[in-house]
Amino acid sequence: MISLVAFLGNYGREYERTRHNSAWLFAESLPFYNKINWQDNDKFKGQISSVETQTLAQWFAETKLLTQKDGSVPKVPDSAPERIWFLKPMTYMNLSGEAIGSLANFYKIKPEEILVVHDELELPIGTLSLKWSGGLGGHNGLRSTKASLGTADFWRLRFGISKPAGVDIADYVLSSFKPDEQEILTDVFNQAAGLFAKLLLSTDPKRLIPEWGKKKIGQANGKN
Numbered sequence: 001m002i003s004l005v006a007f008l009g010n011y012g013r014e015y016e017r018t019r020h021n022s023a024w025l026f027a028e029s030l031p032f033y034n035k036i037n038w039q040d041n042d043k044f045k046g047q048i049s050s051v052e053t054q055t056l057a058q059w060f061a062e063t064k065l066l067t068q069k070d071g072s073v074p075k076v077p078d079s080a081p082e083r084i085w086f087l088k089p090m091t092y093m094n095l096s097g098e099a100i101g102s103l104a105n106f107y108k109i110k111p112e113e114i115l116v117v118h119d120e121l122e123l124p125i126g127t128l129s130l131k132w133s134g135g136l137g138g139h140n141g142l143r144s145t146k147a148s149l150g151t152a153d154f155w156r157l158r159f160g161i162s163k164p165a166g167v168d169i170a171d172y173v174l175s176s177f178k179p180d181e182q183e184i185l186t187d188v189f190n191q192a193a194g195l196f197a198k199l200l201l202s203t204d205p206k207r208l209i210p211e212w213g214k215k216k217i218g219q220a221n222g223k224n
Contacts, residue, residue, distance in 0.1 A: 002155065002200050003081045003113040006100045008141040010174075011090045020093060020173040022119035022159040022185075027088070029189040030196070031063035032056075036086060044106070045099040046089040053080045056200060066197035077203045084200060085109070094140040101148030115155040115199065116145055119173065123160030126184045126218035128192050130199070130208055131156040155205060157196070159188060184218040191217055 009015070009024035017025070027033060038047045053076050060066040061073040068074055085107065089099035104114060122137045123129055133153045136142040146152045164172060177185060195212055199205055 001077070001080050001113065001203055002084065002115045002205070003109045004085045004087065004100070004104060004107075005115045005117065005200075006087045006089065006096070006145075008093060008096050008116060008118040009088065010093050011088075015174065017176045018174050019161040019177060020119055022161060023117040023157075024088060025185065026117060026159065026189050026192060027086075029186075030193055031065065032059040035059060038086075038088070040090075044087065044103045045091050045095075046087050046103075048088075048103065049086045050083045051086070052083045053200070056084060060197045060201075065194050066201070074197075074201055076201060079203055080201065081113075093144075095144055096141040097144030097146065097148030100145050104149065111149045111151050111154045114149070115157060116142065117157045118142065118159070119161045120158035121161060121163040121169070121173070123158060123162075123214070124216070125160050125162045125181055126188060127158075127160035127214060127216050128188050128195070128212065129156075129158040129160070129214045130195065130205070130212040131158060132206060132209065155199075157192070157199070159185075159192070188217045191215075 007023040007027045009021040015021055036049045036051065038049050041048045057074050057076050066074050085103060087099060087103055089096040091098055100114065118139060118141055120129065120137060132155055136146060136152065145154065198208060202208065
């Protein structure tokens, strides 16, 4: 089960609403985000928080992200960790793995218990993808994470941002979303929140891949 969620991004006001910060934008969109007590932590090179898994389940029910059929709080599996760690590395994207590896090593969290949330150039905007292990797609944050963990065997929740032709990629990922893209992101984040809740309470996340391995939710021209 997932014990650590790392939201990749770049800190600083100039990066707040950029494509490379899609994961932070998603985190901020979660209906229970304001309940998370983020704290700066120099040891782990980021902002961190831990929430008891039972408390998360209650938040999921309160916000109607995930409930049992009768609307009650979803059951927390017996094998679930007592608490789940949330991390926003403050190292800049290309060194994200230092924060992830440091926290995981200290709390003895295995790579397969880690979910990395990030933007994905190789997927069209409007695409949501749950992925286990595999290639890194040239993503510097993932490269750093693999280097720190010594393996690519960790979970990824990917938000497509598209890869335009004839545009400098470094400038593109650090640019802001257009208004029509922002509308699409809202729809994507709404669906991703439900998936996120399921992921954190799932004893076998791979069961979610057939539906969420690469789900197209919208595209920039406004058509589904």
